[in-house]
Amino acid sequence: MPHLLHIDSSSRCADSLTRRIGAQYVAAWRRTNPEGTVAYRDVTEEVPDLVSEDWVTGVFGPADHHTPRTRAAVDASATLIAEVEAADVLVLGVPMYNFSVPAAFKAWIDQICMAGRTFAYDENGPRGLLAGKKAVVVRASGSDFTDPAFAALDHHAPYLRGVLGFIGITDVEFLSVNGPAREQIEAGLIEADRAIAASLKVL
Numbered sequence: 001m002p003h004l005l006h007i008d009s010s011s012r013c014a015d016s017l018t019r020r021i022g023a024q025y026v027a028a029w030r031r032t033n034p035e036g037t038v039a040y041r042d043v044t045e046e047v048p049d050l051v052s053e054d055w056v057t058g059v060f061g062p063a064d065h066h067t068p069r070t071r072a073a074v075d076a077s078a079t080l081i082a083e084v085e086a087a088d089v090l091v092l093g094v095p096m097y098n099f100s101v102p103a104a105f106k107a108w109i110d111q112i113c114m115a116g117r118t119f120a121y122d123e124n125g126p127r128g129l130l131a132g133k134k135a136v137v138v139r140a141s142g143s144d145f146t147d148p149a150f151a152a153l154d155h156h157a158p159y160l161r162g163v164l165g166f167i168g169i170t171d172v173e174f175l176s177v178n179g180p181a182r183e184q185i186e187a188g189l190i191e192a193d194r195a196i197a198a199s200l201k202v203l
Helices: 017-032 053-060 068-086 103-112 156-166 182-200
Strands: 003-008 037-042 089-093 119-122 125-128 134-141 171-178
Touching (some): 003 068, 017 037, 017 182, 134 182, 171 182
Parallel strands (some): 003 089, 134 171
Antiparallel strands (some): 119 125
């Protein structure tokens, strides 16, 4: 049966657009996949560890350098990786903070990018190990990136598309609500409704 992993990373709760649209997508996915299952993680409630020396030693160091702390660091990372490996679809609620992703979400990314688990290198270079999954990125920003003054500052979508592709997730869809004005937000929410229906082929 299909399985969906839903990640939220907004520091806002009730007023978060990414939480609202992400939940809307998941609800629609449940209706179109009644036998499917959903796992949820809010990385603002339990912020993933930052990459530490213990993590680096645990992943890359020789076995005789491993300690209970290095093993614990890698085990914490492996838990997050297993959640991604189990999913067919990832719904990632990722608002834009200062033209990029929230720190808690970046910590999650750093924990799931592990050599030998989610990517590897061979004679042709890097190879993502999580192929065949779909990612739906729900993003919101107070900036209008159709404005040339802001377009060059969008480090959010290129980064996410690049890092997800690096681990093998190349089917990436963005649902975006951008702009400071109320009418822009309302238009974005209407477009998000349409995009969800199109994404899930809901009539």
